[in-house]
Amino acid sequence: MARNTLATAGASGDVQPEDPLKEATFTALKRVLEPLLELMLDAGITVQEFNNTARHSAVRVATRRVVKETGRESRARVAIITGIPRAEVTKILNSRDSTQKVKRPQHPARRVLAAWFDNPHFAAPNGEPAILPIFGKRRSFEALVERFGSGMPVRAMLDELTQIDAVERLEDQRIRAKSRVPILTGLTSRSIAAIGEKGKDLLDTLTYNVRHTSQPLFEATAVTDDIDMDMVSLIRREIKEQGTSFINGATSLLNRSQRKQSQKALKSRINFRLGVTVYYFQDQYPESKESSKAINEGRRKNLRRQFRKPERTRSRVVSKAESE
Numbered sequence: 001m002a003r004n005t006l007a008t009a010g011a012s013g014d015v016q017p018e019d020p021l022k023e024a025t026f027t028a029l030k031r032v033l034e035p036l037l038e039l040m041l042d043a044g045i046t047v048q049e050f051n052n053t054a055r056h057s058a059v060r061v062a063t064r065r066v067v068k069e070t071g072r073e074s075r076a077r078v079a080i081i082t083g084i085p086r087a088e089v090t091k092i093l094n095s096r097d098s099t100q101k102v103k104r105p106q107h108p109a110r111r112v113l114a115a116w117f118d119n120p121h122f123a124a125p126n127g128e129p130a131i132l133p134i135f136g137k138r139r140s141f142e143a144l145v146e147r148f149g150s151g152m153p154v155r156a157m158l159d160e161l162t163q164i165d166a167v168e169r170l171e172d173q174r175i176r177a178k179s180r181v182p183i184l185t186g187l188t189s190r191s192i193a194a195i196g197e198k199g200k201d202l203l204d205t206l207t208y209n210v211r212h213t214s215q216p217l218f219e220a221t222a223v224t225d226d227i228d229m230d231m232v233s234l235i236r237r238e239i240k241e242q243g244t245s246f247i248n249g250a251t252s253l254l255n256r257s258q259r260k261q262s263q264k265a266l267k268s269r270i271n272f273r274l275g276v277t278v279y280y281f282q283d284q285y286p287e288s289k290e291s292s293k294a295i296n297e298g299r300r301k302n303l304r305r306q307f308r309k310p311e312r313t314r315s316r317v318v319s320k321a322e323s324e
Helices: 020-042 047-070 075-082 086-094 108-118 141-148 154-163 189-211 229-257 263-267 289-298 313-323
Strands: 167-170 174-177
Touching: 020 189, 047 075, 047 086, 075 086, 108 141, 108 154, 108 174, 108 229, 141 154, 154 167
Parallel strands: none
Antiparallel strands: 167 174
C-alpha cells in the first residue's frame, strides 16, 4: 500500500500527524513558485509546458543523486524516487544531450562596465571611468565594446546600458559611466535569463545551509515590518549606494584573487565559481477593507443586457396624441 503523507486515522482511531518537514517544504515551494508563475504567465508559458519542464528536471536531479549514491545509473530507482513511469524516465534521459553543465560566461553588459571601471586604458587621470566618445578606433566606447562586449553590437550595448541607467549620454556623442552594477529591467530574454542564474545561486546557498551544519555559506537579511511610506525612497537610495560600494569592494577582491596562468595553475585544473549578490526587496501589506472597497468600486463593471419594460397604455395614448 502506498504511503499516505496526509493525516490518517490509525487503528486506535487517533489521527496521525502530518510530516512537518514535507509540509514546510510544500510551503517553501509555494512561496518560491508564486513569482515564477507570474513570470511564466507573462511569457505565455502554459501549465502543461511548466509541468513538462518540472518532470524533466526532476528526472535529471534524481539521476545525479542516484549516481552519486550508488555509482551507477538506475532508471528504476529514479522512477521510484520521482513517481514518474520508468518508460518516461528512459525517454527523458535519452534526450539529455543539451543538459550538460556548461560554464556560464559573465553578462556582456557587466563585462563592459567592469572593464570601464578597472582597465587603466579607459580610465581618467583620477582613476575614475573616463568620459568616452561613442565611436572611435582607440579610446572610445566602440573600442571598449569590441574588446569586452562578447561580439555585441555597439549600438545595442549602448541601448541596453542606457535602459538600465548605467550610462549617461552627453553632448557631442560622448557618454559617461554612472554605475558598474547593471540592473537588468524589462521583460527581455537577458533579464529573464538573469532571474534563472541569480535565483539558482540564491537557492543553492540556502539549500546548502540546510544540508550542512558546519561551515555554512554566508547569508544574511536585514528586514523590518514597520516602515513609514515617506521613508521608502530615502532607504532605497541609501541601500543602493551602500550595496554598490560593497559590490565594488567584493569585485576588487575577486579580481585580486583570480588565478594567473602559470605552470602551477596548469597542473591544477580545479576551478571554483564563487560570488556574492546583494538585493533589495519590498512588500506591501494587504489592504484594509475600506481601501479594497474603493478599488473594487473603481474597477470596470461587466455590462449586462437590460430588458426594457413595456410601455404603459397611457403613455402610448399620449404619444399618439402628441404625434397628431
